[in-house]
Amino acid sequence: MTHESVLRCSDIIKNFKSESGDGELEILRGVNLNIQSAEIIAIIGSSGSGKSTLLHILGGLDRPTAGDVFWHDESIYQQKPDKLAELRNENVGFVFQFHHLLPEFTALENVMMPALIKGTRYPDAEKRASYLLKRFGLGERLNHRPSQLSGGEQQRVSMARALTNNPSIILADEPTGNLDEKNTDTILQLLFQLREEENVSIVLITHEKDIAGKCDKVYTLQNGVFES
Numbered sequence: 350m351t352h353e354s355v356l357r358c359s360d361i362i363k364n365f366k367s368e369s370g371d372g373e374l375e376i377l378r379g380v381n382l383n384i385q386s387a388e389i390i391a392i393i394g395s396s397g398s399g400k401s402t403l404l405h406i407l408g409g410l411d412r413p414t415a416g417d418v419f420w421h422d423e424s425i426y427q428q429k430p431d432k433l434a435e436l437r438n439e440n441v442g443f444v445f446q447f448h449h450l451l452p453e454f455t456a457l458e459n460v461m462m463p464a465l466i467k468g469t470r471y472p473d474a475e476k477r478a479s480y481l482l483k484r485f486g487l488g489e490r491l492n493h494r495p496s497q498l499s500g501g502e503q504q505r506v507s508m509a510r511a512l513t514n515n516p517s518i519i520l521a522d523e524p525t526g527n528l529d530e531k532n533t534d535t536i537l538q539l540l541f542q543l544r545e546e547e548n549v550s551i552v553l554i555t556h557e558k559d560i561a562g563k564c565d566k567v568y569t570l571q572n573g574v575f576e577s
C-alpha cells in the first residue's frame with residue numbers, strides 16, 4: 350500500500366453565530382487529520398460535538414472559519430467555487446443518513462448522475478452504474494425508483510452513487526443510522542470490500558462503538574478537538 354495523503358486538514362476552526370447574534374459558538378477549535386489511501390477511519394463523538402460540521406468542511410461543502418483542507422496535497426478552499434465543485438465531483442463521494450436519491454429517477458439513473466454531470470459518455474456512465482449496482486446486490490433493481498426500494502436497498506444505491514466517479518475518498522455521515530442490524534452489517538461488509546476493490550479511503554461518522562472498532566483508526570471529537 351502506498352502512503353499517499355488523500356485528505357488532510359490543518360487547524361480547522363469553525364464558529365457559528367449564536368442564536369442571539371452577539372456571540373460566537375466555537376464548534377471546532379483546531380482539528381487536524383491526515384488520511385492515507387485506502388484507509389478507513391471512524392469519527393465518533395456525542396450529538397452536537399461537530400461531526401457533521403467537520404465532514405462538510407472536509408468535503409468542501411462548508412468553508413471553515415480558519416484552517417485549510419487539502420485533497421491530494423492541494424488546498425481546496427483556495428479554488429474558485431466552480432473548480433471546487435468540479436474537484437469535489439471527481440474526488441469525493443458522500444453518503445448521508447438519509448439517502449437523498451432523486452425520487453423521479455430509477456436506481457440506475459441516480460447512480461449515473463454524477464458521471465453525467467462530469468461529462469462521461471452515456472454508455473460509459475451506464476456501464477459503471479450497472480456494474481456498481483450489481484456489485485451491491487441490486488442487479489434486479491436497476492429500474493426501480495427509490496420509493497420501490499427498502500431502506501437498506503436505498504442506502505446501497507446511494508453508496509453506489511458515491512462511487513460512480515471513482516472517488517479517492519468516501520465521506521459517510523452515519524450511513525447506517527437509519528438501518529436495522531442486518532442491513533447495517535451488509536453495508537459495512539460492502540464498505541470494507543470496496544476499499545480493496547476500488548482503492549478508496551473512507552471517513553465513517555458513527556455513534557456505534559462496534560462499528561468504529563472495525564475501522565483502522567478511531568478519532569473522538571470532544572470540545573472541538575480530537576481527544577488524544
Ligand SMILES: Nc1ncnc2c1ncn2[C@@H]1O[C@H](COP(=O)(O)OP(=O)(O)O)[C@@H](O)[C@H]1O
Nearest residue numbers: 365366376394395396397398399400401402403
Ligand atoms: N449552520 C449552523 N448554524 C448555527 N449552528 C450550527 C449550524 N450547523 C451546526 N450548528 C451547531 O453546531 C453544533 C454541531 O453540530 P453538528 O456538526 O451537526 O453535530 P453532530 O453531527 O456531531 O451531531 C451543534 O450545536 C449545532 O447546533
Ligand SMILES: [Mg+2]
Nearest residue numbers: 400401402522
Ligand atoms: Mg451529525
